[in-house]
Amino acid sequence: MGKIARVRAPVLLAGGQYQARIRSLCQFINSTDMVLEVALLEEDDSSWTVLPHTASSPGSQRAAVVGDVVEEEVFEHERYMPLRGWSPDHLKGLDPHRYSRQRNGSRGSDSFPKVLLPQGWEWEGPWGIEAHGNVDADGWAYAFDPTQFRWPPTVGAAIKKAHDFVRRRRFVRKRRRI
Numbered sequence: 099m100g101k102i103a104r105v106r107a108p109v110l111l112a113g114g115q116y117q118a119r120i121r122s123l124c125q126f127i128n129s130t131d132m133v134l135e136v137a138l139l140e141e142d143d144s145s146w147t148v149l150p151h152t153a154s155s156p157g158s159q160r161a162a163v164v165g166d167v168v169e170e171e172v173f174e175h176e177r178y179m180p181l182r183g184w185s186p187d188h189l190k191g192l193d194p195h196r197y198s199r200q201r202n203g204s205r206g207s208d209s210f211p212k213v214l215l216p217q218g219w220e221w222e223g224p225w226g227i228e229a230h231g232n233v234d235a236d237g238w239a240y241a242f243d244p245t246q247f248r249w250p251p252t253v254g255a256a257i258k259k260a261h262d263f264v265r266r267r268r269f270v271r272k273r274r275r276i
Contacts, residue, residue: 165274165275166274166275167222167272167273167274167275168219168272168273168275169270169271169272170213170270170271170272170273171199171201171268171269171270172197172198172199172210172211172213172225172268172269173194173197173198173199173200173201173203173249173266173267173268173269174186174196174197174266174267174268174269175189175193175194175195175196175197175198175203175206175244175264175265175266176188176189176196176238176264176265176266177189177190177193177263177264178262178263178264178265184265186208192244193244193264194206194244194266195207195208196208196209197209197210197211199211199213201247201249203244203247203266210269213271215273216273218275218276219273219274219275219276220273220274220276221271221272221273222271222272222273222274223271223272224271225269225270225271226269226270226271227267227268227269227270228267228268228269228270231250231251232250232251232252232253232254232255232256233251233255233256233267233268234256234257234258236267237267237268238256238265238266238267239251239255239256239265239266239267240255240256240257240258240259240262240264240265241255241262241264241265242261242262242263242264243263243264244264244266247264247266249268
């Protein structure tokens with residue numbers, strides 16, 4: 099039996115979630131009484147990829163079975179500049195990147211992420227914009243700043259108000275266990 103290496107990594111609280119960056123091959127053992135979700139990301143300077151996992155859904159306690167469906171999601175963000183309109187190019191400082199796989203907008207990228215299909219799964223269709231619920235016809239929800247975003251969006255988020263300067267929408271793609 100091999101040795102077990104203990105890895106300590108700085109843990110940050112960002113957007114209500116604890117995050118740690120581990121940069122080496124490791125085994126993650128949860129010795130707490132909490133359910134933890136662990137995701138592996140492959141990063142480079144221009145884009146990022148979520149590595150496949152086999153759970154049937156985030157935080158799932160059981161293995162996926164044939165017919166299970168998982169909904170992958172990516173959020174797109176834009177900022178409004180008076181006289182210039184809406185654009186991801188107007189995002190600034192503490193704003194999320196244009197695209198994020200996290201509901202709190204963290205760990206984003208300026209390019210749409212490549213979501214790899216895990217072995218034993220098939221896509222049910224292409225990426226689509228979620229355009230139902232408290233969003234406008236193009237799927238956008240509006241807020242004064244990114245910290246106000248919730249998913250699903252709160253009542254009234256579908257209507258841009260004079261003091262709303264950021265918006266986001268959700269792309270979804272389903273995969274089925276085969």
